[in-house]
Amino acid sequence: xxxxxxxxxxxxxxxxxxxxxxxxxxxxxxxxxxxxxxxxxxxxxxxxxxxxxxxxxxxxxxxxxxxxxxxxxxxxxxxxxxxxxxxxxxxxxxxxxxxxxxxxxxxxxxxxxxxxxxxxxxxxxxxxxxxxxxxxxxxxxxxxxxxxxxxxxxxxxxxxxxxxxxxxxxxxxxxxxxxxxxxxxxxxxxxxxxxxxxxxxxxxxxxxxxxxxxxxxxxxxxxxxxxxxxxxxxxxxxxxxxxxxxxxxxxxxxxxxxxxxxxxxxxxxxxxxxxxxxxxxxxxxxxxxxxxxxxxxxxxxxxxxxxxxxxxxxxxxxxxxxxxxxxxxxxxxxxxxxxxxxxxxxxxxxxxxxxxxxxxxxxxxxxxxxxxxxxxxxxxxxxxxxxxxxxxxxxxxxxxxxxxxxxxxxxxxxxxxxxxxxxxxxxxxxxxxxxxxxxxxxxxxxxxxxxxxxxxxxxxxxxxxxxxxxxxxxxxxxxxxxxxxxxxxxxxxxxxxxxxxxxxxxxxxxxxxxxxxxxxxxxxxxxxxxxxxxxxxxxxxxxxxxxxxxxxxxxxxxxxxxxxxxxxxxxxxxxxxxxxxxxxxxxxxxxxxxxxxxxxxxxxxxxxxxxxxxxxxxxxxxxxxxxxxxxxxxxxxxxxxx
Amino acid sequence: xxxxxxxxxxxxxxxxxxxxxxxxxxxxxxxxxxxxxxxxxxxxxxxxxxxxxxxxxxxxxxxxxxxxxxxxxxxxxxxxxxxxxxxxxxxxxxxxxxxxxxxxxxxxxxxxxxxxxxxxxxxxxxxxxxxxxxxxxxxxxxxxxxxxxxxxxxxxxxxxxxxxxxxxxxxxxxxxxxxxxxxxxxxxxxxxxxxxxxxxxxxxxxxxxxxx
Numbered sequence: 001x002x003x004x005x006x007x008x009x010x011x012x013x014x015x016x017x018x019x020x021x022x023x024x025x026x027x028x029x030x031x032x033x034x035x036x037x038x039x040x041x042x043x044x045x046x047x048x049x050x051x052x053x054x055x056x057x058x059x060x061x062x063x064x065x066x067x068x069x070x071x072x073x074x075x076x077x078x079x080x081x082x083x084x085x086x087x088x089x090x091x092x093x094x095x096x097x098x099x100x101x102x103x104x105x106x107x108x109x110x111x112x113x114x115x116x117x118x119x120x121x122x123x124x125x126x127x128x129x130x131x132x133x134x135x136x137x138x139x140x141x142x143x144x145x146x147x148x149x150x151x152x153x154x155x156x157x158x159x160x161x162x163x164x165x166x167x168x169x170x171x172x173x174x175x176x177x178x179x180x181x182x183x184x185x186x187x188x189x190x191x192x193x194x195x196x197x198x199x200x201x202x203x204x205x206x207x208x209x210x211x212x213x214x215x216x217x218x219x220x221x222x223x224x225x226x227x228x229x230x231x232x233x234x235x236x237x238x239x240x241x242x243x244x245x246x247x248x249x250x251x252x253x254x255x256x257x258x259x260x261x262x263x264x265x266x267x268x269x270x271x272x273x274x275x276x277x278x279x280x281x282x283x284x285x286x287x288x289x290x291x292x293x294x295x296x297x298x299x300x301x302x303x304x305x306x307x308x309x310x311x312x313x314x315x316x317x318x319x320x321x322x323x324x325x326x327x328x329x330x331x332x333x334x335x336x337x338x339x340x341x342x343x344x345x346x347x348x349x350x351x352x353x354x355x356x357x358x359x360x361x362x363x364x365x366x367x368x369x370x371x372x373x374x375x376x377x378x379x380x381x382x383x384x385x386x387x388x389x390x391x392x393x394x395x396x397x398x399x400x401x402x403x404x405x406x407x408x409x410x411x412x413x414x415x416x417x418x419x420x421x422x423x424x425x426x427x428x429x430x431x432x433x434x435x436x437x438x439x440x441x442x443x444x445x446x447x448x449x450x451x452x453x454x455x456x457x458x459x460x461x462x463x464x465x466x467x468x469x470x471x472x473x474x475x476x477x478x479x480x481x482x483x484x485x486x487x488x489x490x491x492x493x494x495x496x497x498x499x500x501x502x503x504x505x506x507x508x509x510x511x512x513x514x515x516x517x518x519x520x521x522x523x524x525x526x527x528x529x530x531x532x533x534x535x536x537x538x539x540x541x542x543x544x545x546x547x548x549x550x551x552x553x554x555x556x557x558x559x560x561x562x563x564x565x566x567x568x569x570x571x572x573x574x575x576x577x578x579x580x581x582x583x584x585x586x587x588x589x590x591x592x593x594x595x596x597x598x599x600x601x602x603x604x605x606x607x608x609x610x611x612x613x614x615x616x617x618x619x620x621x622x623x624x625x626x627x628x629x630x631x632x633x634x635x636x637x638x639x640x641x642x
Numbered sequence: 643x644x645x646x647x648x649x650x651x652x653x654x655x656x657x658x659x660x661x662x663x664x665x666x667x668x669x670x671x672x673x674x675x676x677x678x679x680x681x682x683x684x685x686x687x688x689x690x691x692x693x694x695x696x697x698x699x700x701x702x703x704x705x706x707x708x709x710x711x712x713x714x715x716x717x718x719x720x721x722x723x724x725x726x727x728x729x730x731x732x733x734x735x736x737x738x739x740x741x742x743x744x745x746x747x748x749x750x751x752x753x754x755x756x757x758x759x760x761x762x763x764x765x766x767x768x769x770x771x772x773x774x775x776x777x778x779x780x781x782x783x784x785x786x787x788x789x790x791x792x793x794x795x796x797x798x799x800x801x802x803x804x805x806x807x808x809x810x811x812x813x814x815x816x817x818x819x820x821x822x823x824x825x826x827x828x829x830x831x832x833x834x835x836x837x838x839x840x841x842x843x844x845x846x847x848x849x850x851x852x853x854x
Contacts (some may be wrong), residue, residue, distance in 0.1 A: 242670055472721075472743050478765060494765030496808030506745050520805055553723065 020328045023336065027324075027343045034347040034371075042365065044103065044181035049172030051152070054083040067364055068104075071156065071164030081164070083154040087171045091147035098145060099174040100152065101181055102136045104167035104363060108137065108157035113144045115151070122157065126189055130162045131366045133188040137181040139174055159301075162356060165364055188370075195373035196233035202380060216267035222379070226263030228254045229372075253292060256308050257285035259315035262375070266319050269382065270326045270335060284311040298622045309353060316346055333383040341378035346372045372604055434530055438478045446471035473499060477536055487527040489535070489571060489630070490520035493559065497534050500543055509555055516560040521571030524634055531634045534607040535573075540617070541600050542575045542626040552579030552623065562629070571630040581619040610638045644684065644755075645670045646691035646703065647719060652742055656719070659746035660753060674698035678706060685711050688753060690740065692719045693727050700732050708835075715756050720751070728767050729834075735763040737831040759786035760824035761831050769804035771834070772797060777801040791833040799826050 044050075048541040049243070056065045071081060089098060100119070102109055107130045111119040119138035121127040127134040144150075152171065158164030170177055203226035210220035232254035260281035267274055284307035291303040320342045326335035348371035355364035449467045476499065484493040501511045524531075539557075546552045556576045563569040601617065604626070608615035612631035643666040647653040648691050653670055669684055671677035674695045681689070681703070689707050693700035700718065717738040718731040728739045738756045740749060752762055771792075771851050792800075795816065802812035813820040 057829040469743055485769070488805075491765070494769070494804050497806040498765055502744065502748060506749065515805075515807065515811070532656050583704065 002109065016328055016331075019331055023140060023324060023328050023339065024342060026336075028339055030343045034344055034351075035539050037352055038348075038367070042103070042187075043180045045101065045170050045172065045177045045180045046566075049170045049176060051085045051087055051169045051171060054085045054154075054169075057084065059080040065168065066163065068167045071158055071166075080155050080157050083156065083166060085152040085154065085169060086149055087152060088149055089145055089147060093173065096173040096175070097142070098140045098172065099140050099177045100140060101170040101177040102154075103170070103180070103184060104165070104365065106130050106134065106162050106165040106364065107159050109166070110155040110157070111136075111138065112153045112155075113140050113150060114146065115153075116144050118144070131369050132192065133184075133365050133367075135181050135184040135188070137177060140171075162364065169631060176267075179471075183409050191410070192233065192370060192373075193368070195376065196230055198373070198380070199226050199376055200231070202228045202376065203230055206383075216268075218265055221261050222265040222267065225258045225265060226376075228258045228261065233256070233573070253285045253288035253304075253308075256288065256311035257282065259312040260285060262316045262379075263319055265379075266322055266338070269386075270322060272322065272326075281311075281315060284308070288453045313349060313353070316342060316349065320346060334385055338375075338378050339380060341375040344374040347371075414605050424616075435478065435482075438481075438530075438533055439475075443471050443474050443478070446474060462573070469503075473503065473540075477533065477540075481532040481536065483525070485532070487524040488520070489527065489532070490515075490559070492532045492536060493520075493573075496539065497557070500540075504543070504547065504555065507551065509553065511549060512554060512556040514556065514558045516558065519560050519561075521559060522569050523629065524630075526634050526636070528634070530638070531611050535613070535628070535630075538607040538628065539573065539575060539626075541604050545600055546575070546577035546579060546624060549579075552577035554578050568632070570632055573628045573630070575626040575628075576623055578623045581621055581624050611635065612639055643668050643688040643690065644677065644680050644686040646672075646674075646695065648672050648692060648694070648696050649667060655746075656740075656742075656749060659749040660690075661755065662746065663750045665754070673698075674700075674703060677703050681707055681711065686714055687825075689714050689716045690719060690753070691716070692824065699746065701730060704731060704734040704736055717753070717756060728764075729770060732767075732831055734833050735744070735835045737750040737828060739764075739767075755824075759828060763800075763803055763827050763829040765804050765806055771830070772800045772804055791831060794828050796826055796833075799823060800830065803827075 026527040052067045054067055055062055055070070056069070059079070065083075069082075069083070080164075100111060100113070102111070102119075105121070108119060108122040109119070109129060119136060121136050124134070124136070126132060127136055129480070151610045153167070154166060154169065156164050156166050170180075203223050206219045206223035206226060210216070210223055213219065222226075263281055264274070264278055267278070288300065288303045288307055290367075292300045301538060307426075322341070323335045323339040323342055326332045327339050345368065349368040355366060427494070446467050450464055450471065480492065480495050488608055497511070497513055504511050544554060546555050554577065558574040558576070559573075560572050560574075561569050562572050605615055608628060612635045614629040614631075616627045616629075618627075619625070643660065645653065645657055645660065645668055647656060647670070650672070653672065657668050657670055660666055666688065669680055669686065671680050674697045676793055677691065677695070681684075689703070689711075691700045691703050695703075704716050704718070707716055715738070716731075717740055718727065718736050718737040719740050720727045721742050728736075731739065738752065738761050740752055744752070756763060798816055798836055802815065807815070809823040810820050812818070813823055
């Protein structure tokens with residue numbers, strides 16, 4: 001019914017008036033159902049075993065009374081009232097065990113058969129809880145029974161907050177009484193334990209929830225309420241022992257405290273704003289507990305009677321209004337469910353209050369505690385419902401996020417691929433430009449001169465050969481420079497040495513190669529092919545000058561590392577010859593009329609400048625020296641060549 | 643000596659350079675077919691071959707020579723001495739290379755050294771081999787090379803060559819006798835050779851020299 005109700009209630013097509021009508025109708029039906037349930041007779045043995053006539057001995061006076069009987073006082077002191085009853089036992093029934101069943105009493109009984117006490121309910125913790133409606137059964141020892149009339153005395157102890165009460169007593173064969181007892185025990189003893197266990201589980205679950213989600217005190221409050229309820233159900237102190245008076249008082253105070261906690265929880269659960277003075281709800285419970293700790297039992301009872309039930313009733317009423325409003329105004333299905341549960345509790349509580357104050361109800365069977373379980377079940381369902389909804393929301397949110405992230409990723413990947421493609425294309429284009437320029441600078445010119453020479457006639461053969469050789473050399477240089485040498489210029493110089501030595505050999509020139517440090521020069525990770533080409537061409541030009549113009553017999557190449565500290569170390573390459581040298585003019589150019597050499601020197605300076613290297617050319621009668629100091633770090637782009 | 647070169651002027655130039663030293667009887671061939679026949683015929687002491695031949699690839703000739711005439715020293719003729727052609731030839735079994743435009747004296751000297759058991763190796767080839775031993779990613783177009791068999795000493799020698807040190811300098815740095823260095827280099831060549839026919843086919847496939 002609740003599922004259908006929830007879906008109907010939450011349907012937006014229904015206006016709040018319709019929902020109000022539906023809500024009230026549902027609650028009315030629930031009230032009627034509760035009343036019908038309460039009117040159901042409780043399990044009782046056959047009436048033939050019941051004893052309703054008794055002599056009540058109270059404060060010295062004896063008078064006949066009919067059971068069930070309500071005492072007028074709430075508390076009995078040292079001399080409790082004694083009900084004297086009699087029953088007959090047929091002499092031929094000795095093979096059946098006989099029992100005495102007390103279906104309902106308040107608050108404690110001491111039963112004696114023929115003067116011997118066979119039952120004291122005050123020794124049973126569960127039976128001491130007047131709100132539990134505990135029945136008591138005791139087998140009468142065979143030896144105590146006499147054939148014919150037997151005497152039964154029931155001493156009724158009463159303590160607050162309820163007035164003393166004794167229902168009809170049943171005496172008869174055990175097998176005739178036992179089923180009714182068992183059924184009552186199931187209803188009033190076992191069922192509450194089941195519900196308390198449920199409450200304990202809720203307490204633990206909510207406690208864990210609160211520990212992991214401290215920012216949501218809702219769960220903490222409800223966990224506290226559940227814990228108080230469980231404590232109240234399972235911890236019970238023996239009556240009349242002063243050591244436990246304080247504990248008892250705390251237990252008595254538990255109901256209003258629990259009610260206050262549940263109220264706060266419901267406010268938070270319905271996502272209502274928590275009132276500023278919400279802590280007022282806890283005051284009555286705390287006052288009762290304080291009174292209990294003060295130790296005066298009478299004071300506790302008084303405080304409980306004044307504060308306890310009204311607090312519980314008031315809390316429930318507020319809850320009732322809040323959930324009803326949430327169910328009607330918002331169409332909240334869970335609130336609807338809670339509302340039904342609250343109505344059940346309210347109905348039963350109302351019934352109990354009527355019982356306690358002795359109005360209308362004949363037998364004080366207290367059912368509000370039991371009906372509280374309905375609220376617990378509703379809360380459990382509500383929490384689970386909300387949890388599942390939240391999970392679904394998370395799922396769909398996660399799904400949305402996954403889709404979004406995937407889309408973003410796809411876009412990013414596409415743009416990255418595009419970017420990469422662009423970068424690759426740019427790198428390729430710049431490499432192509434460089435290669436074109438390098439080939440054009442060297443190979444192109446040499447091939448053109450080969451063509452020119454070949455057209456002049458056969459007598460230019462030697463010069464054609466020279467030009468072609470130069471072209472091949474340049475081609476190898478370009479190819480070598482493109483090789484990855486990991487920034488170790490020594491590797492490029494190694495190849496250059498071979499080539500240069502081969503080039504010098506026909507001229508009868510020797511190449512002296514001196515590497516002053518075995519490791520060579522510092523490694524430059526930033527070294528690029530174009531740096532290598534510039535340096536090798538520079539060295540080539542230096543060697544060419546020595547071969548063509550200086551008339552040298554030896555060319556000496558020295559490779560060293562200058563600078564002391566690691567950060568200051570630089571490579572130095574020196575090319576020396578033993579030729580006649582030449583005179584440099586002020587601009588560093590040769591003052592003779594050999595334009596080729598002048599251009600060659602200018603080119604060398606230009607190449608050094610592009611790489612950020614320092615070039616020093618000295619020349620004299622003893623020979624020419626070209627000294628190239630490499631930069632600490634090669635530039636990324638060509639520097640202005642000046 | 644068998645000289646295989648398809649370009650007539652180059653062939654003539656090389657033949658002259660080799661004949662001048664007077665130590666070799668030079669037979670020439672212009673095509674793969676001719677070269678194969680000559681290889682069978684004369685079983686030369688030295689095979690000098692170009693790689694690009696009009697009717698086939700010089701690699702096939704090198705393999706045949708390695709198989710049929712194990713004592714023949716093989717040298718490739720390369721225009722640029724680039725790694726691709728030289729390393730391919732080495733994996734096929736060549737132990738040296740010659741630049742087409744080398745001066746006649748250099749050509750003669752190189753061949754003489756080869757016959758004397760000294761395999762020439764250039765700085766760039768040494769660098770290429772050393773790089774392979776380091777597992778550095780190389781240009782994918784270059785042939786694969788199995789460098790696992792090289793000893794640390796051999797790798798040190800290759801490093802020295804790559805950096806332009808002379809054999810004497812290398813020997814000095816490594817504490818060797820100068821005379822042992824060429825032997826090491828020959829051993830390096832031999833270790834890089836792909837020995838079995840299956841391996842060779844695989845390598846050739848890898849290089850794109852054979853297409854299925």
